Amino acid sequence: MIEIKFFGRGGQGAVIASQILAKVFFVMGKYPQCFSVFGGERRGAPVASFLRVDDKKILLKCEITAPDEMIYLAPDLVDEKEIQSVLKPGGLILINNALTDNDFRALRKFRLALVDALAIAEEMGMGATINTAILGAYAKASKAVPMDLLEQVIKETVPAKVSANVAAAKRAYELTELFY
Amino acid sequence: MKQLLQGNYAVAEAVRLARVQVVAAYPITPQTPIYEKLSDMELEGKLTGVMMRTESEHSAMAACIAASLTGVRTFTATASQGLALMHEMLHFASGNRVPIVMCNVNRVVAVPWAFGSDQSDSLSQRDTGWMQFYCEDAQEALDTVIQAYKIAEQSLFPVIVAIDGFFTSHFMEPIEIPDQATVDAFLPPFSIPTRFNIEDPAFISNVVSPEQYMAYRERSFADMEKTRPIIREANREYQEIVGRGYDAVQAVDTEGAEIVLVTSGAMTSTARVAIESLRAKGYKAGLLKIKAFRPFPTEEVQEALKNVPKVAVLDRNISLGKEGIFCHELKSALYPLERRPTVTGYIAGICGADVSPEMIEDMVIEALKQDKPTDLPVWVRRETWLQKR
Known part of the structure; x- marks a missing residue:
């Protein structure tokens, strides 16, 4: 089983990102379980979303306290101390490093991946909705999901700007930097 | 589909x-x-x-x-x-x-x-x-x-x-x-x-x-x-x-168990993971899921627990002035038995507070040490559980 945590701010699309990824794993024949922190949804507020994936039915109905993978749509939410204490050894960290000078050197003992998802989303005319860009970056960093399947699920799922969303995922796949 | x-x-x-x-x-x-x-x-x-x-x-x-x-x-x-x-x-x-x-x-x-x-x-x-x-x-x-x-x-x-x-x-x-x-x-x-x-x-x-x-x-x-x-x-x-079904109660590994954990609702699912882990560690632990609350499955509960020495009940609810409600109902169902198990009630997950398999394992191990039935439930919150560890 892999356990993935998404961190973002309301409006960036962290919840939808986790649901699209869940659907990709579902289409691949896996058993995904996807949920978000519940209550006070509003633009700009911190949002966390969770995804477990396994080959068999997942019985756990509790929080993810020691994730295998952490995905930050909002770089200002990165707490390096917390990551070092909860992330499993060899775990994956994917950060949207837009608008930050931090090179996250302290996190390079894990598998670190960086992408300026905001620049990509803006280039595609999607404003601050960076969820499909971050998913393209995830496909590159994790090698867990094939890009063509991700594109297919994005096409089926996003309500508007379908080609821009697909293009953002593809561009992010190309531009994501891996530090491992 | x-x-x-x-x-x-x-x-x-x-x-x-x-x-x-x-x-x-x-x-x-x-x-x-x-x-x-x-x-x-x-x-x-x-x-x-x-x-x-x-x-x-x-x-x-x-x-x-x-x-x-x-x-x-x-x-x-x-x-x-x-x-x-x-x-x-x-x-x-x-x-x-x-x-x-x-x-x-x-x-x-x-x-x-x-x-x-x-x-x-x-x-x-x-x-x-x-x-x-x-x-x-x-x-x-x-x-x-x-x-x-x-x-x-x-x-x-x-x-x-x-x-x-x-x-x-x-x-x-x-x-x-x-x-x-x-x-x-x-x-x-x-x-x-x-x-x-x-x-x-x-x-x-x-x-x-x-x-x-x-x-x-x-x-x-x-x-x-x-x-x-x-x-x-x-x-x-x-x-x-x-091709699928669910009885009023479901007993898992209760035969020959030294302790049975009684649960209802979604916590049952997490409890299955906890019981499996306890069994892997050598504990003879079983699980009893109660699905029907009204009518209460008295006979099925008696049948599942009549030879079990100890029982822990997990309740995501509380009746002030008494105890967890499933625990209360369960004790009443067990009263006619000749040999009644020692029952310990746990209150956990109130308001959706997190309940991990590790927390459940500790409750079962603790209940196993109880020799006398207690009136009041034990409250288990992640914060106090971590301190105790």
């Missing part, structure tokens, strides 16, 4: 497949997605019946009662404060013996104001004369709503299908949705005697004498006892036709 769905949508699919004719409801967190999904289905022409968007839950239940009396299949969904507001009408529903099916998404009752899962909302409707079934996950919720129609219509009692807010209502997981022909083969069209003719309005719920009232209650009590084989048979048939 398998779909990736949140539990609320799985419940809406069950309502569609049951060919419900009237849905009367009022939105409330965390139930609202059921209401929204059924509205979408109505708009898309996928719903057999119509939605009534009432101004309150009290009115929603009144509408379901009246509709059911005119001979149609009805559904409502609610949670927490909404169920509390319905309370008066719940008695009218069971007293009038209307087979309404309701999904209650368990949520704390104010105050303080919050949204997390807690069974106190539906358990405090214990004495309204409704059957109550607690589901472990979204698949069971879908299957139970469909079964509930058959049980309700054969017994003429209304049914609450309870699911955990968030853990069941909002978790997205793969759900197997039966096709319409399969559900039709299990659930025949609604056909109970029409007791209300809208062309010729009449009055029900008459004033009666004390003797008449008591005789009616006595008969209702006897009728509720007769629902036990109906519930069993509905599940057996469903299992035969659809």
